[in-house]
Amino acid sequence: MIDLNDTLGQVATAHPASTLVFLRHRLDFCCGGGQKLGEACRRIGLDPDAVVAEIAAEGSSSAPERWDTRPLPDLIDFILTRYHEPLRLDLPALLAAARRVERVHARKGSCPHGLASLLEQLDAEIRQHLAKEEQVLFPALRAGSGGASVHMPVRVIMQEHDDHGASLRRLRELATDFSPPPEACATWRALYAGLEKLESELMEHIHLENNVLFPRALNALD
Ligand SMILES: [Fe+2]
Ligand SMILES: [Fe+2]
Structure with missing residues (x-):
């Protein structure tokens, strides 16, 4: 479950497919990874709920590997x-x-x-x-x-x-x-x-x- 108060870095870590969505919308999830998802979307005029839905859709296809649980x-x-x-x-x-x-x-x-x-x-x-x-x-x-x-x-x-x-x-x-x-x-x-x-x-x-x-x-x- 993605919370709009999660940071872009946290979302990108727990839901690796989100990086494709972030790149598409030019949401800076690397150096700007500390920004909260909801605020970062609203700042550039995006509907946060639509972005979350896009991440869910992306995640169900070919999700990249999750690295926070690997050695x-x-x-x-x-x-x-x-x-x-x-x-x-x-x-x-x-x-x-x-x-x-x-x-x-x-x-x-x-x-x-x-x-x-x-x-x-x-x-x-x-x-x-x-x-x-x-x-x-x-x-x-x-x-x-x-x-x-x-x-x-x-x-x-x-x-x-x-x-x-x-x-x-x-x-x-x-x-x-x-x-x-x-x-x-x-x-x-x-x-x-x-x-x-x-x-x-x-x-x-x-x-x-x-x-x-x-x-x-x-x-x-x-
Ligand atoms: Fe490096
Ligand atoms: Fe580096």
Whole structure:
């Protein structure tokens, strides 16, 4: 049963299919996962009950796996293979496409000027971030560290997630909500489709860390 006073992060954790609905309506369930469902819907003019009904309908089809009841090492393995590895491959490909689009279509009014440099910065930031998680935080969590001993590293990582969220918003703005203009070539269209996928995967990835992995680690005893 979904309560309108539950936070977006809680709903996304207990009802994983809700992330599809949240993405569809641009409800921020990762960095903004602390917002209450009812308030977050009303703020952007959505009927909360209709959103709950949509989640129920989505959940009855192909629901993604629920991770709050699985062992932490399994969740970490899933994050690494489902999100970290693809990110390292996808970002350079998107960056190359953005450079090409900006170069070839530089004179068009609809050209997304600045997209390549934003992706370059995001790529560098994300690589450093993934390395911190893989080399420091995740090994500590796998070894059973929790509670106060991981409070500081988790805070740093969550701050970086906020920065990634801000970069995603800028990305969406520069790429006109990922809707290519009529004159866009195939590369341009593929670039926007790839950026939209990057956005949804990064949001799901951050949600699993912020709202599932870290709360469980912070609530564990030292
Ligand atoms: Fe991660
Ligand atoms: Fe992360």
